[in-house]
Amino acid sequence: MKLTPEELIQGLDDLPSLPAVVMELLGSIDQEDADISVLARKVSSDQALTAKTLRLANSSAFGLVKSTTIQQAMTYLGFQATRNLILAAAMTGCFPSGRCPSFDDKAFWRLSIATAACARVLARHMHFNQDVAFTAGLLHGIGRLVLVSRYPEQYDAVLRERQRVDGNLVDVEQAMLGVDHLLAGAALAEHWQFSGTMQQAIAFYHAPDMPGAGFLATIVHVANAVAHALDLAGDVDEQVPAISSVAWTALGLSEEAWLQVFRETELQFEELTAILIA
Amino acid sequence: MSDDRVLLPVTQAQPGMVLSDELLDNHGQVLLAKGAVLSEAIIGSLQRHHIEMVPVARVEAHRAPDSAQVQARLDHLFRKHDLDADWAAGLLRRYVEDYRLERQVAP
Numbered sequence: 001m002k003l004t005p006e007e008l009i010q011g012l013d014d015l016p017s018l019p020a021v022v023m024e025l026l027g028s029i030d031q032e033d034a035d036i037s038v039l040a041r042k043v044s045s046d047q048a049l050t051a052k053t054l055r056l057a058n059s060s061a062f063g064l065v066k067s068t069t070i071q072q073a074m075t076y077l078g079f080q081a082t083r084n085l086i087l088a089a090a091m092t093g094c095f096p097s098g099r100c101p102s103f104d105d106k107a108f109w110r111l112s113i114a115t116a117a118c119a120r121v122l123a124r125h126m127h128f129n130q131d132v133a134f135t136a137g138l139l140h141g142i143g144r145l146v147l148v149s150r151y152p153e154q155y156d157a158v159l160r161e162r163q164r165v166d167g168n169l170v171d172v173e174q175a176m177l178g179v180d181h182l183l184a185g186a187a188l189a190e191h192w193q194f195s196g197t198m199q200q201a202i203a204f205y206h207a208p209d210m211p212g213a214g215f216l217a218t219i220v221h222v223a224n225a226v227a228h229a230l231d232l233a234g235d236v237d238e239q240v241p242a243i244s245s246v247a248w249t250a251l252g253l254s255e256e257a258w259l260q261v262f263r264e265t266e267l268q269f270e271e272l273t274a275i276l277i278a
Numbered sequence: 279m280s281d282d283r284v285l286l287p288v289t290q291a292q293p294g295m296v297l298s299d300e301l302l303d304n305h306g307q308v309l310l311a312k313g314a315v316l317s318e319a320i321i322g323s324l325q326r327h328h329i330e331m332v333p334v335a336r337v338e339a340h341r342a343p344d345s346a347q348v349q350a351r352l353d354h355l356f357r358k359h360d361l362d363a364d365w366a367a368g369l370l371r372r373y374v375e376d377y378r379l380e381r382q383v384a385p
Binding site: 055058059060066068166168225226228229230231238239240241242243244245247248249254255256258259262263270271274 | 309314384
């Protein structure tokens with residue numbers, strides 16, 4: 001079966017949808033002036049989402065001041081950080097699992113969380129927005145969820161073939177489906193009205209040297225490689241993807257700084273996975 | 279409760295111990311998150327909250343990492359790279375190796 005990008009995009013309407021309040025949060029991701037109290041109240045009406053968000057907000061990765069309400073978390077952590085935590089809590093529960101036997105969704109989320117944690121640490125070093133980097137890291141592979149939810153049987157064949165040839169996932173996707181998860185991710189990011197920067201990071205995290213890819217794509221590219229190299233997905237067949245020397249150099253970190261990045265990434269990773277995919 | 283955690287009377291808790299589970303008060307409110315590090319002040323506060331037992335992580339004796347094992351796994355992870363040509367991957371590999379083997383690096 002070969003898909004065209006148009007067919008792929010038509011299929012997006014059939015995807016599981018996020019709670020309405022999360023869609024609203026996505027729409028406001030670049031707004032600094034969104035109405036905090038209204039959003040806090042809306043999120044609070046979803047108990048499961050509220051509980052998970054508060055556990056995240058109270059984790060040592062984000063802050064030791066205890067919040068017992070979403071409104072409090074917004075006061076302590078800031079609106080943007082809380083919004084991204086809500087998004088993280090919602091996304092990790094939104095796609096159904098188990099329809100595609102070769103797809104290990106635990107490993108997928110472990111890798112995504114590791115990438116998010118690393119992207120956040122790197123962003124701090126680069127004086128880049130840490131919340132945006134965290135979210136981009138968490139969602140960078142979302143195209144794989146699109147393919148696995150929409151075409152479970154075909155994607156199962158892709159994953160088996162990939163394992164057989166021990167090849168590059170994007171190459172196998174293109175050869176067998178005609179589209180890849182970068183395109184699928186970018187299409188979903190657009191469909192869900194992510195910001196332009198976020199869309200580009202998802203579309204170009206494999207190729208951050210492309211003109212117009214943006215610095216966020218560079219951060220996610222390297223964070224993803226680090227997550228693979230630290231072996232955090234728990235996948236025996238793990239392989240580190242190609243790393244752009246341009247992106248690596250752009251970060252300009254010393255070895256000492258890198259070792260600190262690894263340490264922080266692993267610490268945050270442990271705690272975040274316990275909350276998000278326990 | 280598995281082997282890596284132990285339930286300890288709060289009177290025996292020491293600063294520096296790490297909570298292995300989140301700690302709730304009598305009303306079910308979270309007092310401390312899992313992973314929180316205990317301090318004198320926190321232990322005092324737990325006693326004031328009438329907490330009697332605290333679940334803490336059992337500290338394993340530190341074992342030196344096995345160099346051969348680390349190398350073998352890194353070889354596998356980086357099997358698609360030509361580490362001489364692909365120098366960014368080469369550096370990443372070396373740094374992860376230093377990290378895993380807990381080598382001292384020059385600042």
